[in-house]
Amino acid sequence: MDYSQFLAMKQEIGLLVVFLLVFLYDTFMPKKAQSNLPGVTCLFFALFTAACFCPCLLTNAESFSGMYESSAVIVTIKNILNVGVLIVLIQSMKWANSEMQIMRRGEFYELLLVTLFGMYLMISARHFLLFVIGLEAASLPLAAMVAFDKKHYESHEAAVKYIMTAVFSSAIFMMGLSFVYGLTGTLYFDGIANAIVGEDQLNVLLIVALAFVISGVGFKLSLVPFHLWTADVYQGAPTSVTSYLSVISKGATAFAFLVIMVQVFGTLYSQVWEWMLYGLIILTITIGNLFALRQSNMKRFLAFSSISQAGYIMLGVIALNTTGMASLLYYILVYIFSNLAAFGVVSAIENKTGKLSMEDYNGLYKTNPRLSFAMMLAMFSLAGIPPFAGFFSKFFIFTGAIQQGSIAIYVLVLIALINTIPSLYYYLRVVKAMFINDSETPIESFRSATSERLGLWISVGGIILLGIVSCVYNYLLDLTAPSDMFAGLL
Amino acid sequence: MDITLMYYLIPSLVMFCCGVYGFITRKNMIAILISLELMLNAVDINFVVFNRFLFPGQLEGMFFTLFAIAIAAAETALAIAIIINIFRVAKNIDVRDLTKMKF
Amino acid sequence: MESVGSIIMYLIIALAIIVFSVLAVTTRKILRSATYLLFTLFATAGIYFMMDYQFLGAVQIAVYAGGIVVLVVFSILLTSKPGDKAEKLASKRRAIGLLAAFAMLGVSGYALLSRCGFFAQLPAMGDVTMDQIGDQLLGTGQGGMLLPFEAISVLLLACIIGGIVVARKR
Amino acid sequence: MDQITPLLILALPLCMFLFLGLAGNKMSHKMAGILGTLGMGVTLILAYSTAFTYFFSGNPDFIDAAGNRLQSVIFDFTWLEFTENLVIKLGFLLDPISAMMLVVITTISFMVHLYSLGYMHGEKGFQRYYAFLSLFSFSMLGLVVATNIFQMYIFWELVGASSYLLIGFYYTKPSAVSASKKAFIVTRFADLGFLIGILILSFFTETFNFIDMTSAPENVLASTGGATFMGASVLTWALVLIFMGGMGKSAMMPLHIWLPDAMEGPTPVSALIHAATMVVAGVYLVARMFPVYLMEEAALTIVTVVGALTALYAAIVACTQVDIKRVLAFSTISQIAFMMVALGVARPEIHEGVGYMASMFHLFTHAMFKALLFLGAGALIHAVHSNDYTAMGGLRKYMPITHITFLIGCLAIAGIPPFAGFFSKDEILVAAFENNMLWGLWMTAVAGLTAFYMFRLYYRIFWWNTPDYEKHGHVPHDAPWTMTLPLIILATVSIVAGFIPFGELVTWNREAYHIHLNWTVATTSVLVAVVAILIATVMYRKENAISDKIANSVKGLWTAAYNRFYFDELYIFITHKIIFNLVSRPIAWFDRHIIDGTMDMFATMAHKASGAIKGLQSGSIQTYVLVYLLGALLLGVVTVVCVML
Amino acid sequence: MFENILIYFVVIPLVMLGGLALCKNIKQIRAVAVVGSLALVGLSIALLLGYLEQRAAGATAEMLYVDSWSWFAPLNINLAVGVDGISVAMLLLSAIILLTGSFASWKIEPLPKEFFLWLILLSIGVFGFFISIDLFTMFMFYEVALIPMYLLIGVWGSGNKNYSAMKLTLMLMGGSAFLMLGLIGIYYHSAPEGGQLTWNIIEIAQNNAIEKDWQYFLFPMTFVGFGVLGAMFPFHTWSPDGHASAPTAVSMLHAGVLMKLGGYGCFRVAIYLMPEAANELAWIFLILTGISVVYGAFSACVQTDLKYINAYSSVSHCGLVLFAILMLNTTAMTGAIMQMLSHGLMTALFFALIGMIYGRTHTRDIRMMGGLMKIMPFLAVCYVIAGMASLGLPGLSGFVAEMTIFIGSFQHTDMFHRVFTIVACCSIVITAVYILRVVGKLLFGPVQDKHHLELTDATWWERLSTITLIVCVAAIGCFPNFFNDLIKFTFSPEIFTVLGIN
DSSP states (O other): OOGGGGGGOHHHHHHHHHHHHHHHHHHHSOHHHHTTHHHHHHHHHHHHHHHHTOGGGOSOEEETTTTEEEOHHHHHHHHHHHHHHHHHHHHTHHHHTSTTTTTTHHHHHHHHHHHHHHHHHHHHBOBHHHHHHHHHHHHHHHHHHHTTOTTOHHHHHHHHHHHHHHHHHHHHHHHHHHHHHHHHSOOBHHHHHHHHHHSOSOOHHHHHHHHHHHHHHHHHHTOTTSOTHHHHHHHHSOHHHHHIIIIIIHHHHHHHHHHIIIIITGGGIIIIIHHHHHHHHHHHHHHHHHHHHTOOBHHHHHHHHHHHHHHHHHHHHHHOSHHHHHHHHHHHHHHHHHHHHHHHHHHHHHHHHOOOBGGGGTTHHHHOHHHHHHHHHHHHHHHTOTTSHHHHHHHHHHHHHHHTOOHHHHHHHHHHHHHHHHHHHHHHHHHHHHHTOOOSSOOOOOOOOHHHHHHHHHHHHHHHHHHHSTHHHHHHHHHHTTOOTTTTTO | OOOOHHHHHHHHHHHHHHHHHHHHHOOBHHHHHHHHHHHHHHHHHHHHHHHHHHOTTOOHHHHHHHHHHHHHHHHHHHHHHHHHHHHHHHSOOBGGGOOSSOO | OOOHHHHHHHHHHHHHHHHHHHHHHHOSOHHHHHHHHHHHHHHHHHHHHHTTOHHHHHHIIIIIIIIIHHHHHHHHHHHSOTTOOOOOOOHHHHHHHHHHHHHHHHHHHHHHHTOGGGGOOOOOOOOOOHHHHHHHHTOOSTTOOHHHHHHHHHHHHHHHHHHHHHHSOO | OOSHHHHHHHHHHHHHHHHHHHHGGGSOHHHHHHHHHHHHHHHHHHHHHHHHHHHHSOOTTTBOTTSOBOOEEEEEEEEEESSSSOEEEEEEEESHHHHHHHHHHHHHHHHHHHHHHHHTTTOTTHHHHHHHHHHHHHHHHHHHTOSBHHHHHHHHHHHHHHHHHHHTTSTTSHHHHHHHHHHHHHHHHHHHHHHHHHHHHHHHHOOOBHHHHHHSHHHHHHHTTTOEETTEEHHHHHHHHHHHHHHHHTTOTTSOTHHHHGGGSOHHHHHIIIIISGGGHHHHHHHHTHHHHTTOHHHHHHHHHHHHHHHHHHHHHHTTOOBHHHHHHHHHHHHHHHHHHHHHHOOTTTTTTHHHHHHHHHHHHHHHHHHHHHHHHHHHHHHHSOSBGGGOOOTTTTOHHHHHHHHHHHHHHHTOTTSHHHHHHHHHHHHHHHHOHHHHHHHHHHHHHHHHHHHHHHHHHHSSOOOOGGGGTOOOOOOOHHHHHHHHHHHHHHHHGGGSOHHHHOOTTSOOOOOOOOHHHHHHHHHHHHHHHHHHHHHHSSOOSHHHHHHHHTHHHHHHHHTGGGHHHHHHIIIIIIIIIIIIHHHHHIIIIIIHHHHHHHHHHHHHHHHHTGGGGOSOHHHHHHHHHHHHHHHHHHHHHHHHO | OTTSGGGHHHHHHHHHHHHHHHOOSHHHHHHHHHHHHHHHHHHHHHHHHHHHHHHHTTOOOSSEEEEEEEEEGGGTEEEEEEEOHHHHHHHHHHHHHHHHHHHHTTTOOSOHHHHHHHHHHHHHHHHHHHHBOBHHHHHHHHHHHHHHHHHHHHHHOOSSHHHHHHHHHHHHHHHHHHHHHHHHHHHHTSSSTTSOOOOBHHHHHHHOOOOHHHHHHHHHHHHHHHHHHTTOTTSOTHHHHHHHHSOHHHHHHIIIIIHHHHHHHIIIIIIHHOHHHHHHHHHHHHHHHHHHHHHHHHHHHTOOBHHHHHHHHHHHHHHHHHHHHTTOSHHHHHHHHHHHHHHHHHHHHHHHHHHHHHHHHSOOBGGGOOOHHHHOHHHHHHHHHHHHHHTTOTTSHHHHHHHHHHHHHHTOSSHHHHHHHHHHHTHHHHHHHHHHHHIIIIISSSOSOGGGGGOOOOOHHHHHHHHHHHHHHHHHHHOHHHHHHHHHTTSOHHHHHHHTOO
16 A cells, blocks of 8 residues: 555645644643634634645645546635635634534534535545545535534524435435446546547436436535525524535535536537536526525525525536636635625624524614625625626636637526626615615624634625735636646537 | 346336435435435445446446445434434424425 | 346345335335335345345445444434324325436436446456455555545544534533 | 907807806896997997998908909808818808898897886896897897808807797796797707708708808709609708798798797897897898709798798788787788798899898898887887787877887888888889789788788777776886887888898899889889778777677687687697607606516516525425426436437 | 826725725815815816827827736736727716715715715726726726615615615616626637737727627627616616616716716727627617607606606717717717717706705705796706706707717718608707706796795805806807817727728
8 A cells, every 4th residue: 555645635634634633622622721722723724724825735646546636726726715714714713602602613623624624525536436425524514513503493404404405415416426337337537538438428328427416516516406405504504604515615516516527527518518507507596596586584695695606606617618717716716705704794793693684784884884894895796896806706707608609608698697687686685784774773883703803804805805906816817727627628 | 037237227226216205205304314225225236236247347336335335324323313403302303394494 | 048046036136125115115104114224225235245245245234234224223213102103195295206206217217228238247257355355445556445445434533523413412 | 351340249249148147146237237238339330330341341352343242251260070071160251141130130139228228127137138138149140140051050049049038038927938938949849950951951062151052052952963852852851941940930830839929028029039130030041041942943932832821821810919019929920921932932033033132121121110119019018017909099199209100110011101111022022923923912912911900000009099097097108218219210210221222232142233113013012001001090090899890700710810820729739738648748658667667577577486486495305305306307308308309 | 007197097086085984074074075086187187188288299099098007917807098089088077077076965964974985986987997998997997886876876865765776776787797798708709810819999999800790799788788878778767766866966977977988888899899780780779779869858858856857868868879879970979979078067967956956945846846046046047057058059068969969970871870860850859848848847937835935045065066067068068179179089080991981
């Protein structure tokens, strides 16, 4: 056995080290030191995140006979996720220190880190077994995290819904994989890709298998019609978990999805899955928007908004070019910041007052101008209003998609663009509630915890700067440009 | 009579469909869990028979099944924990009561 | 041409799988359901044995039948009073279930049947020895499963942690 | 010739307008009035000197060796450049008609300024009144000296606006407000025709310049290349549309309806704008374009027909009105129609285009005596405080100066020699007879009617019976000198103007033309006028019932005429019922409910759809997985079907 | 970067934003707003003079002050700026209206700080849009200008403000959805096969590489996209509601400047970059804009709310802008730009006056008011002047613009275009009808409400605001050739000759 193979997995190993440190701290440190656990975790993770930015990681590496791959792009997407997780961790400090969670927070951090590890595997996996394990590692512990809020029945309900549907979806997913395996005799990505090129590509089984595979990943991305769990779970889960679920998990899966679709099934693009994805994108954006229109619970509302955002993210996949990929990374990054700003405000308010309904936000600006401002920026960014980052990410993802060039893509982008109208409507509803509506019993003025503020500052800073400071996107474009993933697929 | 690959695939598929049926119709959460086990099991069979019939030279399918069994175990454990948890709160594991959050 | 024994074996196993799966999801007594599941799992193990994957068959029996079903049975006992019986299904729900099941069956069945290659006969295969399995399970070469093996350990650890934290009373 | 004087002629009233408009409120009434009048006086002097220079200086710019007068552009600076050829210039064109118009406008305007000092004494907004008068004078002067059709259009609009402001001077009076509105909109509508005419003409000729067009009218015709539109040549269309603008301003039927209502304005304004100057702008326009009109017989025929119909119509209506200003208004319409007819019947081959000269001559004389009549009416109204002649009668004893001057005016308009009207009208009749017997007889009849209704008015005001003025606590008397002086001056002019050798000065081709009376026509017309006056004398000198009897005997006609043949009702029907109720309201409704409704419908649809699919999110995981499964299967099946087919 | 004068059009408002953030009381806020917008006016005048000087010195480039700073280099997105006569005029217009708008919001309540914050953010969008020659930055600024509207109307508006604000925002965003697609599409066809793709308008125009088939697709996208903001029928319905609900300064800025973004964009992007399609497809949009012109005017005739009247009149006038642009000849397009300027100033004046009247009478229903001339003569006279400008009285800006448009449009060689020009001409009569109707009902006649008798005339800041606008209106009306020359130079005859039109 050649254990040096593990050396390619620097980020995973680093993450597991953090995991172990947290685990050990949680298990063995005296009670007194326990109160520092959130801070310590954040510190560890921050150090890890910082370390991951080391340029020495930006190399292409392959190990375990091509089962695992790392490249500059992959390192970067992991870094992006790390940043998001760091913000989540910072934002959740207050919650983790709350009376209810104090005895579970160690587990919270551990599970969170394991799911992140699972996502790492999903991203890096070049073998479906590893991918499945990553997928499960990224979703099963999450079910436990969803159930963290023991006081609330919703939390349990959400956990059941999540785990049941997750397993169902992975069953379907694996069914599809079994078909693929039956057709190709391998689970290595490149092996499958080679095999389906060699055979007569279009057989019914492969298409059905592909549909199952897409549905399985689509479940995690909450693409319509595989999205139905999303709203309930987001609503029921503790807000910190929801924010994690909505951004990190989605971001990781989106990239993994891109990899699968391109590296494995790339040759089927124009005949098969372009159209599958086409339909799914339209459905996802539209239905997500339609549902979001009628929500009054903030978390549920953000859930549906995130569904429709997933549809936009998928445009980066259907683009099938490096611009699309860079835009997808960028979109994920921006989405992390925007959504975390929104969730940061939601959780700050929830932690203070327990209020979650949109009506409760009426007149918020009069009492808590800063929070409202952060929320407004988040909403604008999500809606794609310049000069906030969301505008740039949307614009670039459309640019990437249109680079594909077919008229059908133009139509798709047009539909997506028209869908920004209802989405703008519901984002503005929140703004309206805070700024325009009056309330007799507004949420009174309060000072949110330092950690929450810090998290919000980071998110807001990201929202404002990520777009205007062009180097981020330029960097991503430069990073993806040499990739030959897409060569010859169109 | 030749017992070909298809002869194994079809029962496995039936098993899977039973799982689907059970998931959709059963009220008891544990029954749903059982249905899920059926589905996962059907997938396992698929991998194994594909491996054995079509690609006897290698063991990927078998290993997949091996790992899938482990995953299934983990999943079941977790799911049962959650179900028990909800039983504590609601004194009931009827899945139709899990509709507090909707629309 | 298969030996009669294996045909009979096959028939028994196939029948068991089909019948017990159907029973598992249709019986109204939850404990029986678990029992039928157990039988199905045993039948699956039978298939593995027939496929000459004895190790896998053993794992199936040990982990699945022995572990999971026991877990399920315990949980059933924990969560239901004896004699609990599910009320009869509304025919609408059953129809929907059937629809879904048959849709799945139809689509996947058609897809599978459309592949002529799947009517292959059982090829000969050397015994899969434990050495082979062990080497590959912890190997890093082509088909080596060391990484998944390590990864799943993390997953299982997380599930244990998760299970504990969820099941904990407070 | 220097450019300063002409520039000052335009600039002075404009400066006066700006000064009085901006600073007027800070100064006293008297100050403002005197300033305005003085300004106008200077302008008058400048204009006279300019006209005098033009006609009599013998400057080679203005007259060539053969004695033909020339068109001279004093200055012409670019105001707005559309294309290389189509340039709006603001300039000063001096030729016989513009020089004449300068005289007319400044004279009447000065008289009115002077008159208003007395008439408007003590009115609120006195300064504003003078400001507007100056604005009007400026616009009207600019109009007549226009070097190109677009400059004319610009000032055309400006006179319309100042007319609007002056008619609506008593802005708290709803009738004045609606009259001003009506005047503006009706003329605006006509201007639309004018504008389109300009567009068409400029499209083909690629010039706005009058001289370019009139000096070589055959080029204009040639430039259209024989293009036709709906059966008529485009040049006809252009000319008729331009004439339509003239119809609006000059109150030709059927666009005349604003003029009688415009009498809601202060009477001096009526004298200035709605009798002497602005309303003849239409005539002036056609005269300006006359050589081009000559290219299209059809256009001239339309001018003639419209003019003749209007003349008769207005004369008939004038016989029935009781409001003295209305009578005068209809008389104005009728007289302007005379001028139109004169232009319409003018042909170079008929006495070297005598109609043109006659038209201009009549324009000149009419301006004088009609202004006189209006100012006289103003004095009467000032004295009696009523517009209605039933409130008057026997005033000759109370207001002798007014009486005499008014009588002179009446005689002049009736065409009794030697008053000014006789000469000009006689030339018109000559031209009409020469062109076509029908028009000659027609116009002679109208001339007779003119004499009748004018003397009807005269007798009703100054004779008839005398109401008991003391009872109203107010004995009418002659106005102060500021008001009577203009009357006297204008009366004098009305007497002598006929002897001006007009033909020497103003002709269509600017060659001198010697007027000689056509005795047949002259005798006939004078006879008709005298008979008409006699009839009027019989009917109205003393209070009697003859007129009522006659009215009763032709009751239908009388009522119709009294109601101005229901033109106003027709317009109200068109504007309120059709434009407002059948066009605007439906459009507004359509906008709110269909267009806006569609937009709202999208929103509603989104909400409805959102409600319709909410069942999907039923909260039951079994539904969730069902949807999931069916979704996945459908995804597969649809793709299979699409790909395989 | 900072040696280019244009960049200060964005920098100054940004500084103002910073200044506002530090403000403690209303006086400081006003000071920041006025000083800042005065600086902007000064800057735009300096730019105007500088521009003319360069032109006089013989600069023949299409755009002057051109500069480009790389932004998103791999996509060739640059922060490219440059101005031609049109942009210079538009910048001047915007600065003036911002200044007068600041005066008109002297006493804005509540939250004055936030109000100005948003107002200035809006102006950043506007200025940025006009100085940009890069499609991306142009679009970005365009959207920046749109969104503050929502809050400005929603928080400080009146009447049915929530509905209106939402409708306005959504419809404009709907327009920009089409626009965004069109712009990205243009980018991908901006260079011939293998060439460097670009967002730079000048380069795209020079490349002239957009295939005709794509033009057919992209032209309507961009034209409709900008057309929505230009209140093109049938996408105009945001305008009446939006304007009616907006606070004074916002109405001014929106009708005065923001709607111009639509016309400017239609010209600068849709027509300038895709002249062939513009030529072929113009008839469709001519019909729509022709309808706009007449339809808006007719609709205005029966409205009773002052702002609705003015909003519909804006629909009509802005329709004329697009109408003229589509005529594709220098004169008509010059007219269109003049009309933008004219309408911008005039309608700002209108809205300012309406705001002032509304602030006193608390009603905008013309049936409830009357005889205001007697009560507030200054405002009433200004209103009359605005009305006269609107109905095209010579000497005021409206006439010049309309005539240029009509003359230019009628020069079109195609009969269809000429007939439509005549249809559009008819609007001048209808305009007269509704303007005089309002003036007659509102200002003249007897006083309707006795309480109105106690109302006061304009305050000094209101006078300042209106007089500034009137002076500008009159300046254009009296000296049109100055603006005409300024604008006309821009229309490079090449794009017309390439097409063989005119």
